[in-house]
Amino acid sequence: MKLLDYLFVCFVLMVSLTPLLPLRGWQGYGPAGEFYYTGELLHLRYNDPGFGNDKPHVFIVEAGRPASLIEFSDHHSYADRFNLYKNFTVKTRLENGVLKAVYSSHSISLVKTVKPLRDGVKVVYIFNRTVAFRLTLWRWYFASVGPFNMPMTRSLTPSNTINFSVAESGKIYHAQLLLEPKPDNVTVSGVLGGGLNKLTIDFKSENVSVEVKLLNPQNFNVFFALDLRESKYLYPIIAVAASSVYLRLKRMVREGCVNEG
Amino acid sequence: MRGEAVRLTLIAVAIRLVVAPFFMHTWDVTTIITSSDQFLKGLSPYAHALRQMEALHEATGLRLPYYGFLYLPTVLPFFAPFYSVYLSLFKDAPLVGGHGDIYTGLRLTYPQLYYGLTLIKLPVILADGAITYLLYSRSVKAAKIYAFSPYSIVITSIWGNFDPLIGLFLLLSYLAFERSKALSGFLYGVSTMKFYTLPCIGAFLPRLIRQPRELLKFALGAAASQIPTFYYLAREPTTLLNAVVFQAVRPVNGVNLYYSMVAVRGLEEVLLLTKLALLVFAGAITVVSVYYARKGVKLNEAITGLMLSYVVFAPVTNEQLLAAILPIGLLSRNFSHKLTIFPLAYVAFNSTYHYFAIPIFFSTAALREAWEGFNALWGLWVKDYQLQLRYLLGLGLGFSSFWLLTSSPAPYRVTLKLQTPSLRWRSPRWPSGR
Numbered sequence: 001m002k003l004l005d006y007l008f009v010c011f012v013l014m015v016s017l018t019p020l021l022p023l024r025g026w027q028g029y030g031p032a033g034e035f036y037y038t039g040e041l042l043h044l045r046y047n048d049p050g051f052g053n054d055k056p057h058v059f060i061v062e063a064g065r066p067a068s069l070i071e072f073s074d075h076h077s078y079a080d081r082f083n084l085y086k087n088f089t090v091k092t093r094l095e096n097g098v099l100k101a102v103y104s105s106h107s108i109s110l111v112k113t114v115k116p117l118r119d120g121v122k123v124v125y126i127f128n129r130t131v132a133f134r135l136t137l138w139r140w141y142f143a144s145v146g147p148f149n150m151p152m153t154r155s156l157t158p159s160n161t162i163n164f165s166v167a168e169s170g171k172i173y174h175a176q177l178l179l180e181p182k183p184d185n186v187t188v189s190g191v192l193g194g195g196l197n198k199l200t201i202d203f204k205s206e207n208v209s210v211e212v213k214l215l216n217p218q219n220f221n222v223f224f225a226l227d228l229r230e231s232k233y234l235y236p237i238i239a240v241a242a243s244s245v246y247l248r249l250k251r252m253v254r255e256g257c258v259n260e261g
Numbered sequence: 262m263r264g265e266a267v268r269l270t271l272i273a274v275a276i277r278l279v280v281a282p283f284f285m286h287t288w289d290v291t292t293i294i295t296s297s298d299q300f301l302k303g304l305s306p307y308a309h310a311l312r313q314m315e316a317l318h319e320a321t322g323l324r325l326p327y328y329g330f331l332y333l334p335t336v337l338p339f340f341a342p343f344y345s346v347y348l349s350l351f352k353d354a355p356l357v358g359g360h361g362d363i364y365t366g367l368r369l370t371y372p373q374l375y376y377g378l379t380l381i382k383l384p385v386i387l388a389d390g391a392i393t394y395l396l397y398s399r400s401v402k403a404a405k406i407y408a409f410s411p412y413s414i415v416i417t418s419i420w421g422n423f424d425p426l427i428g429l430f431l432l433l434s435y436l437a438f439e440r441s442k443a444l445s446g447f448l449y450g451v452s453t454m455k456f457y458t459l460p461c462i463g464a465f466l467p468r469l470i471r472q473p474r475e476l477l478k479f480a481l482g483a484a485a486s487q488i489p490t491f492y493y494l495a496r497e498p499t500t501l502l503n504a505v506v507f508q509a510v511r512p513v514n515g516v517n518l519y520y521s522m523v524a525v526r527g528l529e530e531v532l533l534l535t536k537l538a539l540l541v542f543a544g545a546i547t548v549v550s551v552y553y554a555r556k557g558v559k560l561n562e563a564i565t566g567l568m569l570s571y572v573v574f575a576p577v578t579n580e581q582l583l584a585a586i587l588p589i590g591l592l593s594r595n596f597s598h599k600l601t602i603f604p605l606a607y608v609a610f611n612s613t614y615h616y617f618a619i620p621i622f623f624s625t626a627a628l629r630e631a632w633e634g635f636n637a638l639w640g641l642w643v644k645d646y647q648l649q650l651r652y653l654l655g656l657g658l659g660f661s662s663f664w665l666l667t668s669s670p671a672p673y674r675v676t677l678k679l680q681t682p683s684l685r686w687r688s689p690r691w692p693s694g695r
Contacts, residue, residue, distance in 0.1 A: 012518050028528035034321050092322065094322065235652060239521070
């Protein structure tokens with residue numbers, strides 16, 4: 001029986017290591033997300049067809065855990081007032097390392113491509129005609145967007161670049177949005193008591209390109225390593241702790257039985 | 262005695278009835294309502310599930326599973342009559358869009374929803390009453406534990422799952438085994454509606470294998486229970502087999518030691534790992550079956566042990582699974598109702614603690630706002646750790662079940678200890694004076 005216990009514990013420990021499998025590149029994921037990209041510095045999550053958020057969601061990765069950088073929302077994005085989530089049927093495919101989503105409706109069609117880069121991601125929208133495109137990006141919460149950090153609705157001066165930053169585990173990550181063409185209008189808003197959380201960008205164009213670029217990707221943060229939220233390393237740690245408790249309890253019971261006997 | 266049993270049964274039913282209208286597992290209740298509706302309209306729930314899977318495949322290019330009605334059709338006759346009562350009372354469905362984004366697509370009809378939830382949960386509530394009554398005559402303590410079990414109440418009345426129904430039929434099959442093999446086979450056959458009681462055949466077979474007539478009766482009984490399955494198999498083999506294949510290869514999930522695999526971000530990799538887990542599971546079930554057969558373990562303890570093997574090694578063990586083991590487990594020495602602590606806590610961390618309270622919180626705008634507030638708090642405090650917490654609970658259940666599994670079950674054969682009588686000759690004592 002003792003041998004069985006040790007064999008079982010070994011099995012549990014082996015299974016606990018599976019989240020650390022060195023997977024890279026795009027993977028089919030589901031059902032809680034459609035596709036997942038694992039890069040060296042960034043992860044991308046592209047959600048199920050049934051959901052309008054995370055289209056894609058960009059994460060910074062350090063110490064085995066992803067932390068949100070910015071989220072593209074179909075749910076709050078519009079092409080000529082047609083909502084990208086509600087008014088289009090979408091087909092998504094992986095083609096040569098690029099995720100391609102084809103949106104169609106009765107009057108507008110568009111192709112969205114998501115191309116991962118080493119320190120960022122490039123999302124391109126190609127419409128069948130010139131449209132008024134409102135793109136909405138989210139993060140709970142931005143530390144700053146452009147010169148602003150207070151949760152008030154403000155307009156930014158339209159430009160091809162928007163700098164923003166997010167705070168995570170005691171560290172500030174700086175990133176940049178590279179926009180093509182220059183947007184007509186950029187608005188940032190937030191919630192009182194929280195912070196800035198929404199970036200709305202208006203274009204009038206047939207092609208729109210949005211590149212998210214991480215500006216300080218190299219600095220490993222010791223606080224990040226200590227912050228175990230969503231960390232993959234927690235699984236083997238939990239397994240070791242639970243196995244130790246199990247073996248200890250079994251030994252105590254066995255010794256108790258021997259003493260009673 | 263009988264009066265006491267009836268009283269406890271009524272209390273068990275009453276507790277569950279009071280809770281039932283106000284809570285639900287939105288996805289699972291939607292599955293039962295949708296499939297009952299389709300069944301009543303003469304439509305096939307299997308064709309619907311296959312269409313959904315194909316639509317997902319078409320939309321994504323991935324073989325994503327659709328978690329719809331993918332059980333045996335023996336489930337439907339239990340729920341369809343109760344849903345037809347609902348339809349005779351109300352025109353609108355109690356809920357629409359429960360298989361989508363609950364934030365944007367869920368539509369609930371009040372107050373019909375409360376009646377709908379009560380009616381759709383009624384067969385399971387009655388099953389809980391029957392279990393309490395049956396247990397009472399065998400063990401008053403077991404009956405009381407079941408009647409007041411928070412886990413049983415959560416699964417039946419708050420979640421709205423039908424696993425207690427499976428538990429009832431598994432218990433009945435065990436109780437009928439000595440009296441009628443055909444009846445026992447029939448009841449066991451009904452209990453396979455969610456497939457996971459299939460390994461229990463390893464407990465029945467060793468008792469039947471040397472009695473071909475009894476084996477035949479058991480098999481015929483089991484086959485009779487599957488008439489709805491044969492009907493669907495003849496009418497639409499592809500769609501029914503899709504359900505069977507789905508259950509056989511669905512990716513790892515639930516309260517188990519494999520839960521760490523949900524953090525593997527790769528569908529193909531998870532499916533490969535699931536296949537490896539299936540191999541381990543098949544090996545474990547075979548070893549346990551053979552071991553129990555050789556040791557001559559009691560039928561109830563063999564069934565409980567095999568189901569515990571399922572809990573430990575099967576790739577998918579949802580939080581409601583233990584509800585099917587609890588009734589027979591309470592009559593077995595190799596089971597502890599304290600195991601239910603783990604799935605109960607898992608429920609709390611599974612879909613956020615307020616997910617099951619949607620019927621209450623979505624009834625007014627103010628309550629809906631409060632629900633959103635709870636949601637934000639959940640996101641702030643718990644969300645970042647919920648997968649790891651669930652993994653910890655999965656390990657807790659896995660280790661505890663393994664402990665029970667490896668504890669010695671009682672043999673069912675009577676051991677005769679023959680003592681050789683002492684044949685020492687004693688010289689008779691003659692009464693004095695003789």
